[in-house]
Amino acid sequence: MKANQASYPVRRMCGLLGVSPAGYYAWLGRSPSVREVADRALREWIVDIHARSRGTYGAPRIHAELVAEGVSVGRKRVARLMRQARIQGVHRRRKITTTRTNPEQAVAPDLVRRQFTADRPNQLWVADITYIPTAQGFLYLAAVIDVWSRRVVGWSMRDDLTTPLVTDALDMALAHRRPQMLVHHSDRGSQYTSAAFRTRCERAGISVSMGRRGDAYDNAVAESFFATLETELLDRTRFTNRDHARAEIFAYIEGFYNPQRRHSAIGYHSPLNYERSTQPACG
Numbered sequence: 001m002k003a004n005q006a007s008y009p010v011r012r013m014c015g016l017l018g019v020s021p022a023g024y025y026a027w028l029g030r031s032p033s034v035r036e037v038a039d040r041a042l043r044e045w046i047v048d049i050h051a052r053s054r055g056t057y058g059a060p061r062i063h064a065e066l067v068a069e070g071v072s073v074g075r076k077r078v079a080r081l082m083r084q085a086r087i088q089g090v091h092r093r094r095k096i097t098t099t100r101t102n103p104e105q106a107v108a109p110d111l112v113r114r115q116f117t118a119d120r121p122n123q124l125w126v127a128d129i130t131y132i133p134t135a136q137g138f139l140y141l142a143a144v145i146d147v148w149s150r151r152v153v154g155w156s157m158r159d160d161l162t163t164p165l166v167t168d169a170l171d172m173a174l175a176h177r178r179p180q181m182l183v184h185h186s187d188r189g190s191q192y193t194s195a196a197f198r199t200r201c202e203r204a205g206i207s208v209s210m211g212r213r214g215d216a217y218d219n220a221v222a223e224s225f226f227a228t229l230e231t232e233l234l235d236r237t238r239f240t241n242r243d244h245a246r247a248e249i250f251a252y253i254e255g256f257y258n259p260q261r262r263h264s265a266i267g268y269h270s271p272l273n274y275e276r277s278t279q280p281a282c283g
Helices: 010-017 020-031 033-050 060-068 075-085 164-177 196-205 216-232 241-256 271-277
Strands: 125-133 137-146 150-159 182-184 207-210
Touching: 020 033, 020 241, 033 060, 033 075, 060 075, 125 164, 125 216, 125 241, 137 164, 137 241, 150 164, 150 241, 150 271, 164 196, 182 216, 216 241
Parallel strands: 125 182, 182 207
Antiparallel strands: 125 137, 137 150
C-alpha cells in the first residue's frame, strides 16, 4: 500500500484489502519487531554467503555455512529468507558423455561395483573426462578425485583427447599423494584402456578398475563432480578462448571446490577442511 499511495487513495486500498485506515496508519508508525530485525540481518548474511559461493549454494549449503559460523537457525527459515531475497542455488543438468572406447585395448575388471566408499585417503580414486566449449574450440579436462574426501587430487587440461590428458592428471595426483593399495576407477574410455596409462598405473602399484561403458552409476562420484562443475561454472560462463577456460577452471577447482565448497557426502565440509579435521593424514 505504501508503494502505491501516489496512485491510489489509502481508504480505497484499505477497503479492497479488508483493513481499516486507522489500523494501516498504526502499523505504518510501528517499529519493526525483533523478529523482523533479526530476519533482515540474517537475510543480508545469507545474500553474502550466496555471493561467496559464486551464486551456487541452495538452502542446505547456506544453512551449513551459517551453522559453521555460529548461527543457530532452521533450514526452512533459510529457504524462506532466500525466497524473499530472490536468490536460489543452481540446478544440475545432464552430463554429455565423452567416452570413446577402443575394442582392441584391454579392459580392466570392475573392482568397485558401485561401492563408492573409503575409510582412509588414497584408498579409492575415481577419474573421468569432460569437454569445455570455448569460442576457440573445445578444451578437455581430466580429473582424479579421492572418494574419501571428495577432493580433486589431480587434473589436466589439453586441446585434444589423447592419453596424456589422463596420465598428466594421474601424475599430478601422485606428485601430491603417496598412495598404497590404491584402486583407480574410471570408465572404459580409450585413454584409460591405453597401454601407456596401464603401464603408468603398474609402475605406481595402482590397481586399475573400470565400470561399464555409458553407465553413469558405475562411476557415480566422478560423474557427480563433473555435473557440479558444469552446473556451477561451465553452464554459466562463455569462454572467449581456451586460456580463459583454463584460468576459470583452475580458480574453480583450487580456489573454490577443494578449499571452500561444502559437500553433502562428507557432512557439509569442504574437501580440504575434511582432510584437515579427519585422521589419518593424507600423505
